Amino acid sequence: MRSALPPLGRIVIEISDDGAGIDTDSVRRNAVERGLIGPDSQLSAEQLRMLIFTPGFSTREEISDLSGAAWNGRGRTSVQQLNGTVMLATEQGAVPRCRLSCR
Numbered sequence: 001m002r003s004a005l006p007p008l009g010r011i012v013i014e015i016s017d018d019g020a021g022i023d024t025d026s027v028r029r030n031a032v033e034r035g036l037i038g039p040d041s042q043l044s045a046e047q048l049r050m051l052i053f054t055p056g057f058s059t060r061e062e063i064s065d066l067s068g069a070a071w072n073g074r075g076r077t078s079v080q081q082l083n084g085t086v087m088l089a090t091e092q093g094a095v096p097r098c099r100l101s102c103r
Helices: 024-033 045-053 069-081
Strands: 003-005 011-016 085-089 097-102
Touching: 024 045, 045 085, 069 085, 069 097
Parallel strands: none
Antiparallel strands: 003 011, 011 097, 085 097
């Protein structure tokens, strides 16, 4: 965890890991295979990255409790139920950062 600061009555938690960023080409392939988007869908890199929060979505062949798929739907839904937001900042090859913000 990088920080947990409460600006203006909000709780903000920023999480980073030692990964190499999110491969949006891999996300696109998996999303098409799962029928989440059409093969000709024109999505921005940010829109593709946000697909990782779809419940059960993972680019890994074998899903574990640590692969993200188990957290994706529950975690984002829980934050949204708290009137919060989830923001993802990353580029391929860079450490991904996820910011959770709640009131």
